Amino acid sequence: MRIGxxxxxxxxxxxxxxxxxxxxxxHITEVEIPLPDGSRMKIPVSKTGLFQKKKAVAExxxxxxxxxDVTDGARIVAFxxxxxxxxxxxxxxxxAGKGVGVVTKPGLPVGIxxxxxxxxxxxxxxxxxxxxxxxxxxxxxxxxxTVEVPDGERIAKKTLNPKLGxxxxxxxxxxxxxxxxxxxxxxxxxxxxxxxxxxxxxQDTIVLSTGGRSERFAKKIFKELNEVCFIQxxxxxxxxxxxxxxxxxxxxxxxxxxxxxxxxxxxxxxTHAKASRIDFDILSRWCALFGISSESIRQIKHANTAxxxxxxxxxxxxxxxxxxxxxxxAISYARRFSGSKPDITFCLFDMKGRLLLSEKSxxxxx
Numbered sequence: 001m002r003i004g005x006x007x008x009x010x011x012x013x014x015x016x017x018x019x020x021x022x023x024x025x026x027h028i029t030e031v032e033i034p035l036p037d038g039s040r041m042k043i044p045v046s047k048t049g050l051f052q053k054k055k056a057v058a059e060x061x062x063x064x065x066x067x068x069d070v071t072d073g074a075r076i077v078a079f080x081x082x083x084x085x086x087x088x089x090x091x092x093x094x095x096a097g098k099g100v101g102v103v104t105k106p107g108l109p110v111g112i113x114x115x116x117x118x119x120x121x122x123x124x125x126x127x128x129x130x131x132x133x134x135x136x137x138x139x140x141x142x143x144x145x146t147v148e149v150p151d152g153e154r155i156a157k158k159t160l161n162p163k164l165g166x167x168x169x170x171x172x173x174x175x176x177x178x179x180x181x182x183x184x185x186x187x188x189x190x191x192x193x194x195x196x197x198x199x200x201x202x203q204d205t206i207v208l209s210t211g212g213r214s215e216r217f218a219k220k221i222f223k224e225l226n227e228v229c230f231i232q233x234x235x236x237x238x239x240x241x242x243x244x245x246x247x248x249x250x251x252x253x254x255x256x257x258x259x260x261x262x263x264x265x266x267x268x269x270x271t272h273a274k275a276s277r278i279d280f281d282i283l284s285r286w287c288a289l290f291g292i293s294s295e296s297i298r299q300i301k302h303a304n305t306a307x308x309x310x311x312x313x314x315x316x317x318x319x320x321x322x323x324x325x326x327x328x329x330a331i332s333y334a335r336r337f338s339g340s341k342p343d344i345t346f347c348l349f350d351m352k353g354r355l356l357l358s359e360k361s362x363x364x365x366x
Contacts, residue, residue, distance in 0.1 A: 004179035005041060006174025008124050008177060011125050012128035013031050015078045015128050017060075019136065020135075035176070036121075041177065044063075066181040067180070075151065076148075077148040079145070080144070082144075095147070096116070100116065101169040102116060116169075116171040118172065187236065188236060198226075198231070204251065208232075209254075210234060214255040218349075221355060237268065253344075257350070257351065261327065262309075264333055266283075278309075290325070292316050299312050
């Protein structure tokens with residue numbers, strides 16, 4: 001299936017193309033940009049234009065490949081201006097223009113009032129701008145980038161942005177820079193194959209993770225385990241545990257972040273955002289069992305995201321007990337899929353990779 005690129009990569013490419021245009025290059029149809037993982041990608045540029053000597057615009061058409069992404073085909077535009085100043089480094093300023101959302105609620109990785117451009121794509125855009133400045137001999141210089149998505153406000157209605165309090169348009173996202181399409185059946189088959197590889201290599205322990213970051217964090221904890229033990233299972237909570245049960249693994253370790261943990265603790269077999277939602281009312285009632293203040297309970301009940309709820313919980317004296325309670329709930333549901341034989345360990349990380357709590361349930365422990 002055809003790989004696409006994220007909105008973050010689209011803005012990065014448009015930014016680089018605009019700087020190249022300012023430097024005097026014409027007929028720019030493609031640029032190569034850095035990706036967050038250190039690799040590179042060539043991205044088509046649909047148009048560029050020069051307004052003044054130090055101002056240009058470039059447009060990239062978002063291509064999601066074969067992934068069913070609502071932003072596929074969207075026009076991503078970067079208006080870029082450069083001012084040459086005698087300083088050691090370049091300063092990059094990124095602003096939200098028409099069709100790019102602005103954050104209005106807490107709990108997101110971007111502060112209130114800021115453009116909805118997540119930290120990883122923001123760094124990617126900055127890196128692309130610096131790269132273009134150096135390629136053209138314009139470094140150092142101050143660069144101002146205004147990102148526009150002409151149809152962004154309409155597209156955003158098809159996303160979770162309105163619910164999350166992101167108003168005015170879409171978010172600029174992308175932790176990987178590329179969009180890798182998959183069908184559920186294809187992904188399940190991949191999980192099965194990876195488990196078979198672990199078995200064929202004589203491994204009786206597997207580490208299931210909800211994604212690349214949670215896997216990386218787990219690898220730092222379980223350094224003694226073979227590479228084949230680590231399997232990214234995405235949102236397939238129930239399926240993965242049933243497949244692990246079939247293969248008779250002695251120990252199943254689950255590495256995750258708080259949002260997925262709560263969904264698993266609330267009994268969601270499949271944890272994708274489109275298929276399951278966190279019930280914050282239930283979460284607040286769980287927390288109330290540990291004597292936290294009525295104000296904290298209210299804030300958790302009305303939390304915008306799992307991250308916001310976790311921030312509130314972590315300020316409580318009995319935070320570890322609350323998290324332990326939630327992990328035990330998740331383990332209880334995990335047992336429904338895995339049976340009583342394997343040991344099960346849940347490792348909860350924060351977004352920076354800090355292990356908040358690890359909880360283990362021995363075989364036959366219910």
